[in-house]
Amino acid sequence: MKLNPMNMGALIALAAAINGPFAEANSPNPKPDNMPFTIDAKFPGGNIVVDKVAGDTVHLSPDLTGTLQPWFYWYFRVQGAGGRTLTFVFNKNYVGVRGPGVSLDEGLSWNWLGADAVKEGAFSYTFPAGTNAVRFSVGMPYVHANLERFLVKHRGRPDLHIDTLTKTPKGRDVMLLRVGNMKKKAPYAIAVTGRHHCCEMMASYVLEGVLEGALADDAAGRWLREHADFLFVPFMDTDGVEDGNQGKNRAPHDHNRDYIGTPIYREVAALKERLPAWAAGRPLVFLDLHNPALKTDIHEVVHFLEPEARDQAARLDKFTTFLERNQQGPLIYSQQHTMRIGTGYNSPKDGPSSRWAQALPNTILGVTLETPYANASGCEVNMDSAKEFGRDIAVALKDFLRDHSRAVVEKK
């Protein structure tokens, strides 16, 4: 439905060949002409394929445009259904453990509908009478407008610089934010990226939390801005975020797997050039924020992926010790959940952004963080708790760098 202009025909053919649901997506007249309500995804981040509408039951699939294998991102709006109870039927793997995210204010705020409303991948919802539009999603969508709302509160601050990494293939700006004292170089550099997989929206609340921690008018925030310069690229796949793509396993490989050889994505090429130049040899912490798969096992646990280099692995343990000790928010990090190298899916293969960053000569810690979509060891992941977790990470960064700088002084 929404296609990257690059190789559009090839992508359609590829997706149609691989994805059953995509082929079904284009079946004619999936909805009856007299349907009293409408379903659409015509807004930033929107993604849905309506397969069939039969009375009050709607059969849906994620739009897998450009994706190499089935994935679960979807985000749609229903209008004109006030007072009605509708049942939405997905493949059972496409609804998370707390049910769908529901928004009654056009995506400004979200709540989980709850597991009780879900049965075998289908959920039912009674639309309040008089409701105009209700949005549903596999998560709690976060697009460029969310970040804009956050930045409005901080505009004009001398320690926040809003810049552009590059332009996307569709001509959008890829936002780059710097936080710190713009008049002098701090001894440390901290880079934080998000949405290498554009569907992973819950990671954006964590990123906003780190950003808020970096800007905070408290002891940790002031220490960080004095001792570190931050660089944030919140939407590495900006077109994918706005167009509502899956992005994970994008053909021929996704943005996070574009760090070997010559990048095919201009955003990755730009970051590979910009980040080392900006860090300019200073000790660098690189943090890439993700969400794992939708549910089960490790996918419902917050976990860092241990770096391969022993010194960086030891520093991650130090960092997570501080995080464990001082965390304030409801999402709890437990060091036992760090995915050790060579275990789970943390294989020492080249490709992801964090591995590229780990290999830079000045990197002291390069790491990927996976925050679950909805459930983290029994705690609810939502807009607030994910953001609070980001704040906790910012404080742990302060503890970690303060400890690191003391160790450097003692060595001298």
Ligand SMILES: [Zn+2]
């Ligand atoms: Zn990811």
